[in-house]
Amino acid sequence: MAECERVLFEDVEAGTFVPVGVLVTRVRHLRGLTQREASDQIGIDIRALSLIETGRRTVKAVGMLISLADGLEVPRTQFLEWVTSEMEFHHTGLRGPNSE
Known part of the structure; x- marks a missing residue:
């Protein structure tokens, strides 16, 4: 897979x-x-994508992470950061650096 540029979203970049x-x-x-x-x-499958987008299916498998990142042209490391952030959020209740 060719190197992709990071996808920047202001809210995510702000923590x-x-x-x-x-x-x-x-x-x-x-x-x-x-x-x-x-x-x-x-x-x-389109149904699997719909379930992921609506939060009814989580991305836990490395193969799925790679497929999503490559298919959407997002750097794998960035997509891994997103998945890790979600896992930490749900596991620890972590709200990010801007939380009280």
């Missing part, structure tokens, strides 16, 4: 927690893709 599904939807829109087009690029 605000944003669920992975929301970030996937944002990137898909940024790329001008429908769910069908994105699911084809990622190599997953």
Whole structure:
């Protein structure tokens, strides 16, 4: 996979927690893709993508992380940061650096 540029979202860069599904939807829109087009690029069923985008399915498997990152042209390390942030948020209640 060719090197991709980081995808910058002001709220995420400021330390605000944003669920992975929301970030996937944002990137898909940024790329001008429908769910069908994105699911084809990622190599997953459209229903699986819908479940991820709506937060009803979490991204835990490394293979899925790689497929999503590559299919949406997001650097793998950045996508891993997003998934790690979500896991920490749900596991510890971590709210990010701007929390009280």
